[in-house]
Amino acid sequence: MYSKQELSQGLTTRIVGNKIFVFETIDSTNACARTLGDIDTPEGAVVFADFQTNGRGRLGRMWISEPESNLLFSVLLRPAVKAEMAGLLTLYASAAVARAIEHCVGESVECKWPNDLLLHGKKFCGILLENSFQPSGLGYAIVGVGINVNQRTLPAEITGKATSLARETGKEYDRKQVLQAVLTEMDALYESAGKGDFSRVVSEWTKRCLMFGKGVKVQQHDHTIEGTALRLNNDGGLIISSSGGELAVYAGDVTLVS
Numbered sequence: 446m447y448s449k450q451e452l453s454q455g456l457t458t459r460i461v462g463n464k465i466f467v468f469e470t471i472d473s474t475n476a477c478a479r480t481l482g483d484i485d486t487p488e489g490a491v492v493f494a495d496f497q498t499n500g501r502g503r504l505g506r507m508w509i510s511e512p513e514s515n516l517l518f519s520v521l522l523r524p525a526v527k528a529e530m531a532g533l534l535t536l537y538a539s540a541a542v543a544r545a546i547e548h549c550v551g552e553s554v555e556c557k558w559p560n561d562l563l564l565h566g567k568k569f570c571g572i573l574l575e576n577s578f579q580p581s582g583l584g585y586a587i588v589g590v591g592i593n594v595n596q597r598t599l600p601a602e603i604t605g606k607a608t609s610l611a612r613e614t615g616k617e618y619d620r621k622q623v624l625q626a627v628l629t630e631m632d633a634l635y636e637s638a639g640k641g642d643f644s645r646v647v648s649e650w651t652k653r654c655l656m657f658g659k660g661v662k663v664q665q666h667d668h669t670i671e672g673t674a675l676r677l678n679n680d681g682g683l684i685i686s687s688s689g690g691e692l693a694v695y696a697g698d699v700t701l702v703s
């Protein structure tokens with residue numbers, strides 16, 4: 446297990462990772478980071494765990510990860526962002542993780558709306574953004590990141606769609622190096638995103654998104670939308686052109702249709 450000194454050693458970030466909390470086992474790093482947010486911990490704090498007993502995924506799903514193989518962490522942020530723009534923070538984290546992983550692996554990473562990162566077309570990273578809103582706007586945001594790094598065996602029901610860096614490249618990665626690369630990219634991109642300027646985030650994210658101009662299906666809880674993915678709107682929603690005209694979607698599972 447890593448110590449917080451080891452994870453911080455050599456890290457030269459300004460905000461992201463200014464304090465690192467390390468757990469061998471925790472219920473969820475996002476839950477812990479929310480507690481830190483509620484007790485006024487300064488932004489930039491990172492909660493890192495080797496194993497989660499109740500790892501949370503998007504849409505109420507679980508995030509399951511083998512002990513000591515992958516990266517499971519959450520970052521507490523207090524960006525100066527209007528509440529209605531908070532969804533862009535998922536794209537901010539995706540763009541930063543994509544840049545870091547490309548650097549570590551030497552291959553292109555794909556961003557899939559809203560929160561997935563893919564290598565060779567399969568998901569190796571998911572991001573779970575949890576926001577705390579105050580009457581005055583966004584109080585804090587928790588950016589939870591799960592990256593499958595060295596795990597070789599995945600549950601049979603997801604091997605068609607999910608993967609790890611090691612499975613795709615045949616190499617093992619130093620998890621500390623990968624974590625530090627991600628925190629460094631998050632810190633760099635936060636310089637503008639933390640002030641509500643998402644222009645760089647949107648351009649970094651968009652150039653890695655392969656679904657624009659293609660037919661997609663968005664599965665929402667009780668219905669499905671089909672159309673062509675056109676672009677992002679100003680607050681990070683996905684604009685789809687469907688038979689009823691253009692509409693923006695903010696949640697759901699997107700798949701390409703041929």
Ligand code: BTN
Nearest residue numbers: 473475500501502503571589591
């Ligand atoms: C998804 O793809 O559904 C999002 C998965 C996010 C998982 C990470 S692991 C670290 C952090 N803590 C959690 O409980 N979830 C996020």
